[in-house]
Amino acid sequence: MGDAASADDASARPVATTAGARAWQAVLEHVESRLLSGDLAPGDRLPGERALSAELGVGRSSVREALRVLEVLGLIRTQAGSGPSAGAIIIATPSGGMSALMRLQVAAHGFPVADIVRTRLILETAVAGELAEAVPAPDLAAADRLLDAMDSPDLVPSEFLALDATFHLALAEASGNQVIAATMAGLRSGIEGYALAGLATIADWGATSARLRHEHRGIVEAIRAADAASARTRIHGHISGYYAETFVVPTAAPPTPTPSPTPSPAR
Amino acid sequence: MGDAASADDASARPVATTAGARAWQAVLEHVESRLLSGDLAPGDRLPGERALSAELGVGRSSVREALRVLEVLGLIRTQAGSGPSAGAIIIATPSGGMSALMRLQVAAHGFPVADIVRTRLILETAVAGELAEAVPAPDLAAADRLLDAMDSPDLVPSEFLALDATFHLALAEASGNQVIAATMAGLRSGIEGYALAGLATIADWGATSARLRHEHRGIVEAIRAADAASARTRIHGHISGYYAETFVVPTAAPPTPTPSPTPSPAR
């Protein structure tokens, strides 16, 4: 299947509101085209299932199958009852869909954990570097709050890990790149189980958490100091260090390239 | 999954085979747990919809909604009829799900096109660097074939672009990182429409395509020469160059960091 363009590709590109071998795909395409045309935008309500069913000439079950997909993909939120907040409402929360995708693919052995870690390494290293180089200093308030919360001495490891994950996500969000932020959320979700399992292999949690906290501070510090090289190196060591400590994940990639960016285009 | 508003970290983790406010979620969780336990693996057939329905005590429609999600996410392939290839079969083809996710999120304005391009830049630059540094020289045969195909003089622009996309995907696949390969496939799918639209803004297609072909050769050449720095710089310039030429997408990130991998701190 790894052949050239369009081998599988679940949804064809007919674009037409109709068409589609399967009825539910027609619904998906209809919604997509209305989204692309600007007819539908985040915040809008989709027609009711029965209305959509009648409008497209398909059964309600088919409409529901499509809506289910949209819901899992983080495109809509459904709410029973009546009133302004009821029905299927367009939202754009990719992290949910990304998380579901990653978790299931890991479960089905579609994504090796090592690949996820390596991808995290690449993305986070790049994010740290970008944050450090960002001209208008990025807003790290959320990250700071999380670091403070992680200093609380009575956190159980799993709580600490949750804060840790949120901290890394906060950095990605601070970069302003929504694709990276959502991808990071998904990656983390995919390896969550493994990170928790790795917890058991840590001998001295106190020492490890202290080290992690220190590394976190160092990363934020490097970003604030606009020291991209240091930020990249630190975050790379931080991530690969944790996985090296908990379970064997060949990090493969070199610690990190030095920055030396060209002066740079504005943005 | 409706974590839109509140802190989204840990949510949707019931894990239990049962549970789940909605019936279709129970099915999803059941499949996921069987996947995690190794009870189900790629290549296996899921029980029939009717059997699953009876087994879990939910209606067939609910089972179907869950299967639809699994199908879109690239986890299963369904085939009507009878025989060994019929039914719902576990596969692990994340690129399909990733593509659907990206396309729809872009359509719903959940993902700005600029962020996708920036992410592509980061991933591809890293991939090029890794390929150049890979100890057992990576297999670039697929990439070579695509480059040869792109030399054909009678390609229409859209065909050329399709080959171009496949070439970039081939590089990602050569890196052996499935997460990156799938992500790249998704990213490309999300901006496909924009790339095609940008085609119209190119004045001299012949010159542009010649330049692209030359840049491609240069990238592969740098990788073969194990010149990571050059590979990174070239691919960064290649990608940002095309988008700069077709439509305004602030590439933001600096051309690319120089390599200087761990082992040999040359320079």
Place this chain on the structure above:
DNA sequence: CGCGCCAGTGTGGTCTGACCACACTACCAC
């Protein structure tokens, strides 16, 4: 005996109609 056709069977795909729980709305009694 061998080959080809065809009913049988089980699968996913779809539709229909029904019921439930819920949330909001409107109305009516006090």
Place this chain on the structure above:
DNA sequence: GTGGTAGTGTGGTCAGACCACACTGGCGCG
């Protein structure tokens, strides 16, 4: 005016019924 209640429309779920399809097996013909 205030309170509660019936009404209405939504998604959520279920049950049953077809259909198209692909494979299986047996039957009949050569």
